[in-house]
Amino acid sequence: MTVELQGDLQSRDAKIAIVVSRFNDFVTTHLLDAAVDTYRRHGGNDAQLTVAWTPGSFEIPTVALRLAQSGKFDAVVCLGCIIRGGTSHFDFVANEAAKGIGQVSLQTGVPCIFGVITADNLEQAIDRAGAKQGNSGAKAMAAAIEMVNLLKQVK
Numbered sequence: 001m002t003v004e005l006q007g008d009l010q011s012r013d014a015k016i017a018i019v020v021s022r023f024n025d026f027v028t029t030h031l032l033d034a035a036v037d038t039y040r041r042h043g044g045n046d047a048q049l050t051v052a053w054t055p056g057s058f059e060i061p062t063v064a065l066r067l068a069q070s071g072k073f074d075a076v077v078c079l080g081c082i083i084r085g086g087t088s089h090f091d092f093v094a095n096e097a098a099k100g101i102g103q104v105s106l107q108t109g110v111p112c113i114f115g116v117i118t119a120d121n122l123e124q125a126i127d128r129a130g131a132k133q134g135n136s137g138a139k140a141m142a143a144a145i146e147m148v149n150l151l152k153q154v155k
């Protein structure tokens with residue numbers, strides 16, 4: 001008989017840290033609001049949520065690592081918004097954020113969710129922060145809850 005493992009979407013008592021970048025906060029505040037709303041609507045308790053603000057997306061992995069290493073959190077949700085400009089700066093910030101968040105997850109075993117928007121322009125970013133393409137903050141929190149519940153079954 002096949003063993004199939006799945007995490008459900010009940011927040012229960014999941015302890016979740018959210019790391020959110022101030023850079024482009026016109027967008028990231030919408031990601032944060034949607035992440036918190038998703039946690040609540042899936043049954044979560046605000047007392048189990050911690051929010052840490054970073055200057056930019058480049059700094060997210062450093063803070064995510066500290067939070068993940070603390071042993072206090074079941075998952076870390078990383079939220080940011082990187083918008084392409086006229087130089088290669090976008091690529092450096094986006095690559096470091098993505099690589100760093102992935103490394104923290106693998107090094108610590110604490111799921112770190114990539115809720116960082118990488119967009120070619122502001123319109124694309126807005127589309128992913130509550131307009132045409134949904135909200136990346138809500139999706140990231142749903143992924144975090146699912147991962148917490150999936151990993152509980154593997155322990």
Ligand code: INI
Nearest residue numbers: 021023055056057058080081082083093
């Ligand atoms: N940080 C972002 O989160 N998004 C951006 O679009 C961005 N751009 O375009 O520059 C950005 N830069 C700042 C960076 O994350 C660092 O905070 C900064 O380089 C200091 O280390």
